[in-house]
Amino acid sequence: MIHPIPPGTRDVLPEEMRELRRLHLAMIEVFESRGYGEVATPAIEYDEVLARGDGRTADSAYRFFDERGDLLALRSDMTVPIARLVASRYANAEPPLRLCYLANAFRAVRPQRGQMREFAQAGVELIGAPAPDGTAEVVEVLEATLDAAGLSRAVIGLGDADLYRQLLTEFGIEGEARDAILGRLAAHDLVGLEVELSELDGIGDEQAATCVALSQLRGGREVLEEARSLGGAAVERATARIGETFEALEARGVADRVQIDLGLLRDLGYYSGAILEVYDPALGHVLGGGGRYDELLKRFGVDLPAAGFALYLERVHVAQMEESRGGESS
Amino acid sequence: MSVEVAGMGRAKADGPLKLAVPRGALLGETLDALDAIGVDTSEVRGESRSLIFETEGLTLVTMRPSDVPTYVEAGAADVGITGKDVLLEQSDRVVYELLDLGFGRCRMVLAGRKGDESLGEAERRLGMMRIATKYPKTAERHFEATGRQVEVIEVKGSIELAPLIGLADGIVDLVATGRTLRENDLEVREEILTCTARFVANRVAHKLRAREVDGLTAKLREGLSR
Numbered sequence: 405m406i407h408p409i410p411p412g413t414r415d416v417l418p419e420e421m422r423e424l425r426r427l428h429l430a431m432i433e434v435f436e437s438r439g440y441g442e443v444a445t446p447a448i449e450y451d452e453v454l455a456r457g458d459g460r461t462a463d464s465a466y467r468f469f470d471e472r473g474d475l476l477a478l479r480s481d482m483t484v485p486i487a488r489l490v491a492s493r494y495a496n497a498e499p500p501l502r503l504c505y506l507a508n509a510f511r512a513v514r515p516q517r518g519q520m521r522e523f524a525q526a527g528v529e530l531i532g533a534p535a536p537d538g539t540a541e542v543v544e545v546l547e548a549t550l551d552a553a554g555l556s557r558a559v560i561g562l563g564d565a566d567l568y569r570q571l572l573t574e575f576g577i578e579g580e581a582r583d584a585i586l587g588r589l590a591a592h593d594l595v596g597l598e599v600e601l602s603e604l605d606g607i608g609d610e611q612a613a614t615c616v617a618l619s620q621l622r623g624g625r626e627v628l629e630e631a632r633s634l635g636g637a638a639v640e641r642a643t644a645r646i647g648e649t650f651e652a653l654e655a656r657g658v659a660d661r662v663q664i665d666l667g668l669l670r671d672l673g674y675y676s677g678a679i680l681e682v683y684d685p686a687l688g689h690v691l692g693g694g695g696r697y698d699e700l701l702k703r704f705g706v707d708l709p710a711a712g713f714a715l716y717l718e719r720v721h722v723a724q725m726e727e728s729r730g731g732e733s734s
Numbered sequence: 735m736s737v738e739v740a741g742m743g744r745a746k747a748d749g750p751l752k753l754a755v756p757r758g759a760l761l762g763e764t765l766d767a768l769d770a771i772g773v774d775t776s777e778v779r780g781e782s783r784s785l786i787f788e789t790e791g792l793t794l795v796t797m798r799p800s801d802v803p804t805y806v807e808a809g810a811a812d813v814g815i816t817g818k819d820v821l822l823e824q825s826d827r828v829v830y831e832l833l834d835l836g837f838g839r840c841r842m843v844l845a846g847r848k849g850d851e852s853l854g855e856a857e858r859r860l861g862m863m864r865i866a867t868k869y870p871k872t873a874e875r876h877f878e879a880t881g882r883q884v885e886v887i888e889v890k891g892s893i894e895l896a897p898l899i900g901l902a903d904g905i906v907d908l909v910a911t912g913r914t915l916r917e918n919d920l921e922v923r924e925e926i927l928t929c930t931a932r933f934v935a936n937r938v939a940h941k942l943r944a945r946e947v948d949g950l951t952a953k954l955r956e957g958l959s960r
Contacts, residue, residue: 561941592830592940595932622944663941683938685748688809690937730748 412513412521420721424524427721428506430552431526435504438545440528443503445485447510451477456703457484458673465512465521478510483674483697483712486529491704499532499708506717520718527694527714534709535645535696539678540652542694542711546682547658549715554724558684558691559661561622563668564646565675565695570638571618575611577604589619590669614639622665625650631666642666649678674700680713686726691719750791751939751946754806754814756799759910760931763837764815768794770957771950792950803827803934812939813947818929819908822872830940832951833933836958842872844924845915846904847897853923856903857882866896867906876906876926894918 409415416424432442451467454477466478479485482505494501506526513521526549530542543560550558568589572582581604588597594616601612614634621627628643628650646664653659670679670693679695694713701708755764755778765775777787778794787794795811800823802816807827814829817838821831844865846853856863863884867873870888877884887902889895894914896902904923909915915922933954935947 559942591828592937595831595834620948622941663944665941681941683941685938685942688807688936688938 410521414520424717424721427553427717427724428526431549431715431717432504432506434545434548434552435528438502438548440502440504440530440545443486443489443505444507445479445482445489445505447508448476448478449485449488451475453488454479454484457487457700466510480511481509482507482525482527482714483529483700486712487697487700487704487710490529490531490701490708491706494531495706500538501531502528503531504528524717525692525714526717526720527692527712529710529712531701531710532708533711534698535677535711536648536652538709538711539649539696540656540658542713543653543662543680544656544658546680546694546713546715547661550661550682553720554727555684555691555720557686557727558682558723559663561665561668561681561683562646562649562662563665563679563681564642565670565677565679566645567618567638567642567666568615568669570641571615571636574636574638575607575615577607585615586669589615589667592619592667594619619667622663622667624664627664627666645677670695678711682713682715684723684727686730687719687723689719691723692716750788750793751813751943751950752793752795752811753950754802754811754816755794755796756802756814756816756931757796758799760799760815760817760838761796764931767815767835767837767954767957768792770960771953800824803829806934806936809936809938811936812943813933813935813950815931815933817908818927818932819869819872821932821934822875822927822929823869825871828937829934830937831932831934832940832947833954835931835933835954838931839928840908840910841922841928842869842876842906842926843909843922844876844904844906844926845897845909845920846923848919848921852897853904863904864902865904865906866893866902868893869906869908872926873906894920 435442468476470476486503490501504527506524508522508524510522528542528545530538533541546560568586572585577585584600585597588600598616601607601615614636617634618631618639621631628647631639631643650659650664653662668679668681674697675695676698677696681693682691684691692713692715696711698709701710765778768775773792774789778796785796797805799816800820802814803821803824804827805811806814806829815835819842853863861883864887865873865884866887866889868889870886873886893905893907896905897920898918906926908929912922933951940947
């Protein structure tokens with residue numbers, strides 16, 4: 405008899421579980437070897453505590469009342485719970501703090517291959533280490549993790565979360581128009597972006613062209629120069645931040661797999677400064693991401709800069725299988 | 735050279751870019767646009783029943799326009815061409831929309847029977863119109879945005895039939911020349927939006943094969959302005 409489970413969730417049977425466990429252990433070993441201690445937090449938290457981290461993420465798809473009438477929510481990532489944990493348990497610890505996790509999180513998504521409403525994330529949080537070196541350390545751990553998973557062809561996109569917010573402020577675009585433009589940029593809808601910009605009063609053709617051109621700049625160090633030639637204080641600040649991060653990466657010898665990407669936008673509200681996204685040529689979906697969230701801990705009462713990344717364990721597993729298959733056939 | 739569809743893997747970054755080409759109404763102009771940038775489309779134009787065509791520097795994969803976002807989102811095709819109507823109807827698919835190709839222009843409209851007031855009457859007396867369409871999400875969004883309540887009825891085939899025999903008070907459909915509407919005694923009541931063909935890319939291909947994707951976008955843009 406078949407008893408259904410909700411769409412976007414799944415059972416894992418022994419053969420897959422063995423592979424996932426191996427992958428999990430390989431990743432945790434990388435984290436531990438670099439001084440990141442593994443933590444676990446509850447899957448359910450008070451909704452208002454998660455909402456402190458990020459209104460949008462905490463707008464969890466799964467909220468419910470407990471027997472006392474308190475509003476609970478299923479976590480949608482691990483960054484906010486760890487920020488809560490650090491504020492509660494390590495408020496007086498000497499920074500930096502290095503924590504890692506492998507945990508399930510929950511989001512409302514359209515169920516399809518590689519997109520689940522319950523999914524496992526493996527990641528690290530480096531708390532109390534400012535940019536650029538803290539960011540570089542996180543990227544170094546990320547690269548070692550990808551190597552341990554056998555994804556030697558994976559690429560890390562490096563962008564800046566503040567670029568467009570500051571650029572639009574500089575252009576004097578506020579309110580609804582600003583949200584509409586950020587939305588188009590996040591969806592990477594260039595046609596819609598151009599229409600949106602052309603319908604705006606008080607923004608010149610040149611400024612509109614800058615916005616569109618910036619979102620297309622991705623590649624090596626040279627794109628920073630190309631961006632600077634487009635001008636503006638916001639671009640200047642963002643390229644300087646990215647440039648510093650890139651230099652810190654070069655100093656650690658881990659810049660080769662990093663693609664500078666001025667079109668990058670992460671959809672979580674708590675990012676500031678550097679943002680990261682991970683791709684592998686064997687998979688059409690993003691493997692994970694991360695970046696800096698220097699303002700997040702403050703919302704929990706601890707003023708510490710922080711950075712981290714999270715990889716979707718199941719997607720890494722799919723990519724790992726595709727990569728090993730590709731290796732056999734060639 | 736054309737190859738069999740079997741053995742096509744998931745996203746593969748190796749070999750030439752895979753372009754999802756829409757069969758049907760957009761095919762002719764899509765192939766013209768490809769000819770204009772020097773892609774040899776004679777095999778696709780021929781009698782072959784193959785679905786995949788290897789050309790110099792580009793693999794053409796032919797499919798229904800409504801399947802293009804599915805293939806491109808998954809990365810099975812790196813880039814693709816399809817109508818804006820398809821993209822709007824499948825707006826939950828994550829693809830990057832890079833270029834308005836300008837061709838395949840048509841209008842999404844609300845139409846009703848000529849000289850017949852059932853649309854207005856239904857709205858006035860019943861507070862609700864019944865609308866038949868192949869584009870339920872686009873239709874729902876339009877009526878929601880204009881503050882009206884409708885019952886959207888999804889049909890797959892000849893939508894013109896629905897108001898004629900009383901399944902619906904009106905239809906939301908795509909019209910190019912308006913001939914089908916006229917022949918079925920229907921008329922346009924509202925223009926919803928104008929759709930053209932769009933060039934889209936997979937999110938990962940756009941990052942990892944930046945040079946090739948940008949090169950193709952630039953060539954298509956240039957080819958259009960010629």
